[in-house]
Amino acid sequence: MALNTDLNTLDLEQIIKCIQNGCVPEVPTDENHLADREKALLAHLEIAKSVLNKLSILLTRLLNNDVDLQIKLQDILNPCLYLCGEHCSSNFLWSDEESHSFMKLCIEKLCSLTHHVNVEELIAHLDISKIFFGLQCKLENDNWKKYPAAVECFIWILKYLKMPHLNSLLYLVMPLPLNMFDDYQDSNILTALDAFQHIIDNTPSVELTMSGYDIVLLKSFETGLRSVEYQLIPNLMKCFLLLISKMQMKHLSNKNSLEWTKFDDVLNILLPRMELERKHEPIVCYASILPLILESTGLSCIRWSERLIPLFSEYIMNSQSTFSTVKAIEVFIQQTWPRQCTHWNVLLVILIKALYSEDKNSEQPNEENILAIVECIKTLEAARPECIRNVLNKLKECKEFQSKIIFKKYLEML
Numbered sequence: 001m002a003l004n005t006d007l008n009t010l011d012l013e014q015i016i017k018c019i020q021n022g023c024v025p026e027v028p029t030d031e032n033h034l035a036d037r038e039k040a041l042l043a044h045l046e047i048a049k050s051v052l053n054k055l056s057i058l059l060t061r062l063l064n065n066d067v068d069l070q071i072k073l074q075d076i077l078n079p080c081l082y083l084c085g086e087h088c089s090s091n092f093l094w095s096d097e098e099s100h101s102f103m104k105l106c107i108e109k110l111c112s113l114t115h116h117v118n119v120e121e122l123i124a125h126l127d128i129s130k131i132f133f134g135l136q137c138k139l140e141n142d143n144w145k146k147y148p149a150a151v152e153c154f155i156w157i158l159k160y161l162k163m164p165h166l167n168s169l170l171y172l173v174m175p176l177p178l179n180m181f182d183d184y185q186d187s188n189i190l191t192a193l194d195a196f197q198h199i200i201d202n203t204p205s206v207e208l209t210m211s212g213y214d215i216v217l218l219k220s221f222e223t224g225l226r227s228v229e230y231q232l233i234p235n236l237m238k239c240f241l242l243l244i245s246k247m248q249m250k251h252l253s254n255k256n257s258l259e260w261t262k263f264d265d266v267l268n269i270l271l272p273r274m275e276l277e278r279k280h281e282p283i284v285c286y287a288s289i290l291p292l293i294l295e296s297t298g299l300s301c302i303r304w305s306e307r308l309i310p311l312f313s314e315y316i317m318n319s320q321s322t323f324s325t326v327k328a329i330e331v332f333i334q335q336t337w338p339r340q341c342t343h344w345n346v347l348l349v350i351l352i353k354a355l356y357s358e359d360k361n362s363e364q365p366n367e368e369n370i371l372a373i374v375e376c377i378k379t380l381e382a383a384r385p386e387c388i389r390n391v392l393n394k395l396k397e398c399k400e401f402q403s404k405i406i407f408k409k410y411l412e413m414l
């Protein structure tokens with residue numbers, strides 16, 4: 001049944017059914033029928049656009065207090081949100097720019113009807129548990145694979161829930177991302193991590209602890225850190241470090257402690273993967289998260305010095321990971337200089353070799369890399385001036401480097 005423009009002929013039950021018909025139906029999940037899945041999603045788009053357009057007309061009539069319309073907004077609000085949530089972006093197979101525009105128009109009218117400034121305020125004042133219960137039949141167990149649009153609707157609603165509105169809803173919002181995180185497809189794991197990050201950000205540590213989801217997430221992230229593809233590691237690490245910071249370090253103002261923490265557990269799992277890696281792309285990926293990990297670990301970086309310094313030496317020579325590695329070295333110096341007195345000459349050698357390598361580069365030297373190296377050497381000198389200054393002065397005077405114009409130029413900056 002299509003949502004007819006002349007709504008006087010439809011009763012409330014028919015109108016709700018028509019709005020529900022605009023939502024994407026179940027699609028195949030079998031990998032042998034992926035073409036059928038995409039075809040079904042694309043085919044539904046025209047139906048959805050028609051329903052969204054007619055829904056916009058219906059909401060306009062409600063705004064105009066049409067006395068002939070025998071329905072109330074509260075009767076259709078949840079189905080409206082389900083349909084709109086499926087078109088929260090124009091980048092889905094079942095959505096495009098036109099359907100997304102219809103969606104935004106409908107949301108604007110829903111906010112006007114409920115006297116709210118925006119959709120975030122609207123959702124904050126609704127009974128969200130009922131909304132999530134309405135999606136549950138599509139998202140429980142493995143059903144979510146059959147309803148990709150319902151998954152996007154769930155994520156869309158979730159992102160508008162902030163503290164404290166999310167606190168009491170963990171039992172409703174956690175099962176789906178946990179199921180998706182255990183999936184084999186990278187896109188589903190990334191969606192789960194996106195949801196986790198929002199949930200962790202907007203849930204007090206006490207609520208995570210009381211619900212037991214802190215332990216569930218820690219175990220899931222540890223397993224993922226050992227097994228997921230390298231390109232997922234940055235997203236996973238952001239969630240992992242955020243969770244540990246909230247659960248373990250939130251109330252600690254003194255990072256000058258060598259007590260073993262969950263951050264050390266992270267390094268204990270991740271470093272073997274980083275040490276064994278020889279391919280270009282994974283090295284670049286791992287290097288990108290190294291500064292964040294070391295900053296979180298704090299003074300405890302000291303206990304990992306013997307493994308980190310060889311990594312610095314290797315990763316800094318990869319042209320695409322030089323900048324991130326230099327930043328990681330800088331963080332390492334800043335975190336450990338009050339207690340560490342043995343590795344400064346080694347770090348200086350690593351940085352000088354990287355600077356020299358930029359001069360040898362047959363292509364145009366990377367200005368960003370060079371400036372980062374110079375700043376890192378300055379940080380190193382500030383931490384241990386008695387170790388570094390003499391070496392720098394000798395390098396400046398060394399005749400072998402006089403022909404290296406770029407190298408000499410930046411040495412003079414130090």
